[in-house]
Structure formats: structure tokens, C-alpha cells
Amino acid sequence: MGVDKKVIKLVPYNDALKRLASVFCNEAQKHEIVSVKDAFGRILAEDIFTNINVPENNISLVDGFALKHEDTSSASLERPVRLKVVGKLYPWSSPTDICISSGQACYVTCGAPIPEGANTVVKIENVISYDGEIGLKHKVKPWENICLAGEDIRAGTLIFRRGEFLRPQDIGVLAGLGIKKVKVFRKPRVAIISTGDEIFERSRRDPEIIANNYALIISGLISKIGGEPIISDIAPDDITEIKRKISDSLNKADIMVTIGGCSLGEKDFVPDAVNSLGKPGVILHGVMIKPGKVSGFGMINGKPIVMLPGLFASTLAGFYLIFVPTMCFYMGLSVDDLLPKLKAKIGQDKQADERPYHVFLPVSLRSSNEGLIAEPVMDGPASLSRFMKANGFILLPPRKGLKKEEFVTVTLFSNDELFRIMSA
Amino acid sequence: MGVDKKVIKLVPYNDALKRLASVFCNEAQKHEIVSVKDAFGRILAEDIFTNINVPENNISLVDGFALKHEDTSSASLERPVRLKVVGKLYPWSSPTDICISSGQACYVTCGAPIPEGANTVVKIENVISYDGEIGLKHKVKPWENICLAGEDIRAGTLIFRRGEFLRPQDIGVLAGLGIKKVKVFRKPRVAIISTGDEIFERSRRDPEIIANNYALIISGLISKIGGEPIISDIAPDDITEIKRKISDSLNKADIMVTIGGCSLGEKDFVPDAVNSLGKPGVILHGVMIKPGKVSGFGMINGKPIVMLPGLFASTLAGFYLIFVPTMCFYMGLSVDDLLPKLKAKIGQDKQADERPYHVFLPVSLRSSNEGLIAEPVMDGPASLSRFMKANGFILLPPRKGLKKEEFVTVTLFSNDELFRIMSA
Numbered sequence: 001m002g003v004d005k006k007v008i009k010l011v012p013y014n015d016a017l018k019r020l021a022s023v024f025c026n027e028a029q030k031h032e033i034v035s036v037k038d039a040f041g042r043i044l045a046e047d048i049f050t051n052i053n054v055p056e057n058n059i060s061l062v063d064g065f066a067l068k069h070e071d072t073s074s075a076s077l078e079r080p081v082r083l084k085v086v087g088k089l090y091p092w093s094s095p096t097d098i099c100i101s102s103g104q105a106c107y108v109t110c111g112a113p114i115p116e117g118a119n120t121v122v123k124i125e126n127v128i129s130y131d132g133e134i135g136l137k138h139k140v141k142p143w144e145n146i147c148l149a150g151e152d153i154r155a156g157t158l159i160f161r162r163g164e165f166l167r168p169q170d171i172g173v174l175a176g177l178g179i180k181k182v183k184v185f186r187k188p189r190v191a192i193i194s195t196g197d198e199i200f201e202r203s204r205r206d207p208e209i210i211a212n213n214y215a216l217i218i219s220g221l222i223s224k225i226g227g228e229p230i231i232s233d234i235a236p237d238d239i240t241e242i243k244r245k246i247s248d249s250l251n252k253a254d255i256m257v258t259i260g261g262c263s264l265g266e267k268d269f270v271p272d273a274v275n276s277l278g279k280p281g282v283i284l285h286g287v288m289i290k291p292g293k294v295s296g297f298g299m300i301n302g303k304p305i306v307m308l309p310g311l312f313a314s315t316l317a318g319f320y321l322i323f324v325p326t327m328c329f330y331m332g333l334s335v336d337d338l339l340p341k342l343k344a345k346i347g348q349d350k351q352a353d354e355r356p357y358h359v360f361l362p363v364s365l366r367s368s369n370e371g372l373i374a375e376p377v378m379d380g381p382a383s384l385s386r387f388m389k390a391n392g393f394i395l396l397p398p399r400k401g402l403k404k405e406e407f408v409t410v411t412l413f414s415n416d417e418l419f420r421i422m423s424a
Numbered sequence: 425m426g427v428d429k430k431v432i433k434l435v436p437y438n439d440a441l442k443r444l445a446s447v448f449c450n451e452a453q454k455h456e457i458v459s460v461k462d463a464f465g466r467i468l469a470e471d472i473f474t475n476i477n478v479p480e481n482n483i484s485l486v487d488g489f490a491l492k493h494e495d496t497s498s499a500s501l502e503r504p505v506r507l508k509v510v511g512k513l514y515p516w517s518s519p520t521d522i523c524i525s526s527g528q529a530c531y532v533t534c535g536a537p538i539p540e541g542a543n544t545v546v547k548i549e550n551v552i553s554y555d556g557e558i559g560l561k562h563k564v565k566p567w568e569n570i571c572l573a574g575e576d577i578r579a580g581t582l583i584f585r586r587g588e589f590l591r592p593q594d595i596g597v598l599a600g601l602g603i604k605k606v607k608v609f610r611k612p613r614v615a616i617i618s619t620g621d622e623i624f625e626r627s628r629r630d631p632e633i634i635a636n637n638y639a640l641i642i643s644g645l646i647s648k649i650g651g652e653p654i655i656s657d658i659a660p661d662d663i664t665e666i667k668r669k670i671s672d673s674l675n676k677a678d679i680m681v682t683i684g685g686c687s688l689g690e691k692d693f694v695p696d697a698v699n700s701l702g703k704p705g706v707i708l709h710g711v712m713i714k715p716g717k718v719s720g721f722g723m724i725n726g727k728p729i730v731m732l733p734g735l736f737a738s739t740l741a742g743f744y745l746i747f748v749p750t751m752c753f754y755m756g757l758s759v760d761d762l763l764p765k766l767k768a769k770i771g772q773d774k775q776a777d778e779r780p781y782h783v784f785l786p787v788s789l790r791s792s793n794e795g796l797i798a799e800p801v802m803d804g805p806a807s808l809s810r811f812m813k814a815n816g817f818i819l820l821p822p823r824k825g826l827k828k829e830e831f832v833t834v835t836l837f838s839n840d841e842l843f844r845i846m847s848a
Contacts, residue, residue: 037640041840110735124688124689152807152808159812168648169641171640171644172640172808176808197515209602209604219592311485342845371796385577388594388597407794412842413591416839418836418839419588421766
């Protein structure tokens, strides 16, 4: 029984990234205009400047009385100053609706404009109230309880930058500035194609079982970084079937990702399928990363396809080190823009790997009284259970070891990890 | 013109929390059963144990040949040991499909079970291949490249706890264990009712404008912590209209939250509306928190209603200090379960407040080379622009000051903040 040995030439990781980036450098970036209400969690594709002052007028920060502070200079406990209340202003009033003269005051609700002539506001609880008049027992300083026009945000200010992720409060700010629509990056549709006789057979035998659970994980992670995942049917280890699944996805997706079938075994048909479907086909296959070295990348008729290995530790390493940069470049972002990072102290020594590989080191984060501690959670074969304990990874450059207590940058698997970081 | 002064009695924050908790202590918790595929981002309402080993059999971690390690004891560069290849096993094969005797080997793909009789696996790249035979130039150790049954997860293990938030990889683990459905907390539907003539008038004048932008922020934050927000129409400062909006929401929502109209001005009708709609009405109005002291809480016909002040700094403080605990208690969780927290060093001294108030101190987080630094971003009147810079808050107990470099616990506004934490 003959078994052919295949060989791939491994490319240093930094070179692999350059090769990926160069594929997309001339691509038009994909944008769309959405209503501000629908922009939660989207990434801005434009800088945003405001053209109004916030607040538009000087406004009162309290419910109280607007008046001239000079009128209170003689106020005392024994001889309160009395002022005539000449009107009321509400937040939707105009400051020119009322003009205050000496000896007068105007009731202002919180957020109301300061009427012309007034230069301070006294809280309602600090006045004595008479019929149509108020009394003040204390001298008042100018501009008390007033927020000046433009004090919050001045017209012309750059308030959001291209590439920023929009949080709930950002949406409120945009809406508050009267901005109705924003330009955001289009969410790439990503087709996920699982391959492998094993999962194909399992799902055929019991259609209710979720045989391609790695696809489910990759799908969830893609949503978390702003893509729209589409889970495709499972392809068996058959080149015709793999080609058919990839062809189907070409029409539905912007980016494709395969799981499995890109190693060096006799049934690893994915690279051949990619090469036979269109030019240029496989651009990269084999990267000096550990694990995940058989990860690859290709282009079929202008659409990117990322090939991930089928063993989970390698699938995940390929996802973060090859797929995520691909999605960043596709969107016109920088390689690290989509993933949250935190600094932590490493919990134990980690010996340098001898080979010139970048090392994808999963770590579990623990919140101690003195900040975050990162504990390496695996350094061996694939294991779902150990990955459950991991919250992110450290990417070690070739031949870099770590000394206990050294500060490291941890890239979180997603921002959901915050719910799992344990307290000491 | 007469202006009535209203008075509320402020309750210490810890007492307010106890009062909230006691309202829900006899409530049945609300669960639902969902398909594992749909359980992303949901919170588990049950402990989950596995009843299978992962992997189920001893499996190969590589593409290679399973054999008896004893057969290789005499292998050398000059005289390779030759073994007869008697079959192939795939991941979906059974370990009893083939039985290895001395002098035999079996081709195994990555993930395939180890055939009976074999006790080690040699990688395909480390054998010489002949017609129907393989040659080995080196002695092989037992149990190389094999993952033992149950090595990843042993049957009977507690793998997830009640209250845990399900991340993408957790879904994959559940699916991989053959678990098809899980019990999760039902997402509470939360109606958000904005009140105020100002925003009512603005939205009437220009229906295209998003006048109730605070409602939009609160709505986004509610989604982030696992609720289903429903933004209601704006009510003007009119008790009949406010009652009508709250009544409408009673039918659609599990929890209600109002914004504005709960202060002490002449147009603050929300507490009266709550009291007139059902028993017991207002349970709490006025809390020793700064800002946000006029926040309140009530029950109308068994449904909780949280009253938030209308100035943004206070709205947000009331949201995190009163609304979020209400939602936790409603769901049967602990007060802090829904919000992510991180430790950080405070960037500057902060003087203690003299009054016995809990202080809600918004901070901006910055990732330095030595971990996170928290900088207080406001200590004065409301300002949307300053809140844009904040990523979370510190809750200071009464009369507690902070010394620069002291470690503090920062509660993030949501896990989205991770995308905004700046690098030094």
C-alpha cells in the first residue's frame, strides 16, 4: 500500500502577513451607509466632525432661578434680597424668550436656556418662595449652575475616527449631535466549510448531532469580530465534493474559510481544490507558526479563501494568525484592529522554542489584587477542555522565552472573555 | 407664582440594594430551553456535567502508523525495522476494526482510533515507505502521538456552572459533547420610557431627529448585559401621558425603566404616576449615591419599574447602581454577575467626598506597559463628551478617597470598552 509524502515550504510568519497584505493593497474598501440607530457595534469608515455646539446655548444644570448675580450682593440672613419672578423657561425655550432686568428672576428647569440678562442660577431649594417673588439669603457667584454653550462639545471638533468601534454611548452622542446616518465598514460575509469524512459520516448517521462543532466556534468568533458567518454543509474528503462546496460559497460569501483537509495526509484535498477552481489559487500554504503550520491562503476569482487545519489547537491558531489578519486587510483595517488586547504579568517561566517559529500560546487570565496574571494553559496536543480555560493568547516571536512576572500582551479570543476572567 | 418644594428621604446605597433584593427573593426564576446552536451569549441556568469521555477512544494525534513500540527495539539507521501495513483507520472507524500483531502496522489518520494491539504512533514523515510495508530507522517510545480516552474531558465532570456566560468556544464544547439543548435564563424584555417636554417637543417638531438619545444609549447597554430593550414613545411632562405610556409597557415588558421626571421639580410626575398605577408603587425614591440620588424603584402589579434621572451623568449612575442590580435580582443572579470588571491603578489622587454617599466615578482606562491605568474623567456636571472618554466606573464607598497608584476595581460600561482601551 503506497503512501505519498507531500512537502510544503514553510514561510516565516512576518513574510506570510506581508504576502496577505499585498493581495489586498489595491482593493476598494467596502462601506455602507447606515442609520445611527443601527450602528451599534459597527466600525466607522469615516472621521466624524460635529458642526454644532453642545449645548447650543448656555443652559441651567438645575431646577432653579436665573438672575443677575449683582442683585444678590447685599443679601443676608436677616435681610433676604427679594426678586420678582417674571417667567419660566424650559429646555425647548429660546434664551431670547425672556430678558431679565435688575430686580428680576426667571424660573428655569434643568436644561433650560439662561434668559438674556441673567448670569447665574440659584437652585430651587436655596430660595424662599413668596407669591410671585423669591427671597435670597446669600450672595451668589456669577455663572453658578450654568453649562456654557459649546462647553461639552465645540463645533468643528473631530469626535470619532475612522476604524473606531461604536459603543452604545457613541450612538447616543451621534444622535445627540443630530447625525442621522454614518458610513461604516460592510460586514464581510464569511462562508465556513468543514471538511472531513469523520464529521461527514457522523452527521450523516445522526443529522441531529452538531458534527462540525469547530465550525460553530469559528462562526461565533467571526460574529464577535464583525463578520457575518454562513455555515456551509460538511464536505467529505473528496476533491469533487470539496470543490462543489467552495464553488457554492463563492456566490454567497465575500471570504471563505475551510476547516481541515490542508495537512499532508493522503486525504488532504483542500489546497488542490483551491488551485483547480481559479487563479491564482493557493498563494500561501505552510507558515512558521506553532501550532497551525499547515494553514494557508488563496484567491479564487478575486475572493480570498483561508485554509485552517482540522486539529482544534491548530484551527484556532490559524484562525487568529491567518484568518483575522485576512479579514482586517479585506476591510482596509490594520492587522490588529479587530481584536481586544490587555497587558498581564505571565504566571510562570516559559522556555523558548528552538525553531524559528512564532508561537501561539493560549493563556488563562486571572484578576489578582495587583492586576492581571496570564497562565499558559497548554503546551501540547489539542484539547477542547484546556481551551475552555483559555481567554486569549500570547504571540511569541521566534526563539522568545518568558520569565515569570514579565509583562506580556494578551490578545483576547473575544471581548466575551471579560465575563470569564476570574477574580483572585 | 408658587413653586412647591418636594422632599425625599435618601436611603444609604447598601440599604437600597437590600430593599431591591428582598422584593425578588421569592420570585420564580425565568428560564427557557434553547438549542445549543442558539445559546451564544446566553447565561446558563443549570450546571452541566458530561456523561461521555472526550475523546471516546484512544486516538492518533497525527497522520501516521499505529504499531507495537516493542517491534522497534532493534531499529537502526543501517537496519531499519520493516513492518507490514495491514489496514487503515479513519476518525469514524472503530478501534476493533483492526487488530495489530507483532510485525504489523496500521495507517491511522489524525483523529483515528488506535487499533487493538497497537500502543504507539509514528508520524508519516518519519517512516520509509515500501510497497505494502514501512521501514523505521529509530526506536519508538510507547504512547507517542496518542491522546488517551477521557484525557480531554472525563465522563462525569462538571464542565459549566449555572450563571456562566456562554462564549463561542463553550458552544463548540457543548456541541462536541453531544449536548443538543441547554437551560438558559430568559432575556428580560425591558421597556424604556423617556419623559420630558423638551425631547417630546423636539421629536414632534422633527420626527426624523432622535430626540431620546439617552434611551438609545440605555437600550444598547441593556442589550449588552443580556436584556431585550423596547424603546417606547416619548411622554411629555404630563401625568396622564406618563401613566398611559407605563400602562402600555406593562403588557409588553418584564421590567420598565423611565428616564427623567423623577427629580424634585414641579414637572417631575413619574413617582406619582407609579404610585397611582398599582400597589405597592414606589418602594424606593432617593438613594445616597452621587450622582443619581433621585433614582428610584417601584413595583406595579408585580412588575418592577426603575426610575432614572434625566441628566446624563445621573441617568448612567442610576442605570448601573439601581437598574443593573434590579435586572440581576430579577434573573436570580448576584448583584455583580452581569458586568465585567478589571483591576487598574488609579492615575491620580481623588479626595474623599465629605457626605455619606457612594460615589460613581467614571474613569478612562489606558493600557500601559505595566498594566491598566484608570484616570477619573469627570467630577462635575453632566457631559456627553467626557463620558465618551470613559470606559467604566469605580464605585467608592462613603468617604473613601484614593491615592495615586492605588489598585481599584473598574466596572466596565460593557465588554465593548475593550475595543477602546488605549495603548500607551
